[in-house]
Amino acid sequence: MDSNVYIGVGSNLGDRAENCFKAIEAIDRFDGCHVEQCSPLYETEPIGYDDQGWFINAAVRIGTSLDPESLFPHLKSIEKALGRRPSGIHFGPRIVDLDILLFEDLVIRADNLTIPHPELHKRRFVLRPLADIAPDILHPVLNETIFELLTNLKDNEKGVIHYSCD
Template sequence: MLSHTSIVYIGLGSNLGDSAGQLGSALSAIDALSDTQIVNTSSFYQSKPMGPPDQPVYVNAVAQLTTALAPHELLNELQKIESQHGRVRQGERWGPRTLDLDILLFGNETIKTDTLTVPHVGMSEREFVLVPLFEISPEMVMPDGLPLSVWVSRCSLDGLKRLTSFKKP
């Protein structure tokens, strides 16, 4: 068991190449990080792109993990994993990408720096985050004190389709 650990939720997304394969590979890479262990993973979901409509659909998931890494250490490791999967950080916002890894929640922390905002900005309107999060943590209470189920009930499920589950090796 890790010494001082935090429960963290990571949003995963991809819409270039073998998106489901990218997410599976990213989950294995996250689970292999030092002082970090995946506890639970949602099913994979197909969703409409948030940004420009002329891009492929996304495959999304949420992973729950425990980590002894500090928030910015974890962010750096996640960005390394994105790079290893061909992610290039340039071009339009919300454009196509091989892999996107976002820290959604980090314990009960609120973080606002130039490089990291937790809870993740805009997650309350993103069905491709809320539905997978609800799948693995249905009793969760969100930072504003409302149950996650209320957040899910307020978001549009238009275009969201459950695909499959990822099973840890």
């Protein structure tokens, strides 16, 4: 039986929306994965390193037969195939960024993989698209729904604007 996994998708270099679409298509083509639902795109202000362009962000729900430790390197290989290179700047510009946000109700704390994503509950640019496709999913550590986390987020978070590809 496939596991439900929620993945954050983002880009702020080149054709940002196209980069996100290519990443989502690559996930769907990957053996053992299929995209089941995709949020609208959002344009979001960068955080942590302000001297860069705004991001396009989305969230997708996939079904996968892979375990988290197998899925993670596949997502990193998609990033690399689409041109992501280390910039040396934490939170710096990137052609594509793929993060496992939630993997069923698993809680994993390993050196290279933390699920749920450790910053999920603090980031409007993650919660807004995730709430579009999974408002009632319960955060397995905080025991609040995604909608509740979004609603309770402080308004000092930077801008998140619905993005139209037109």
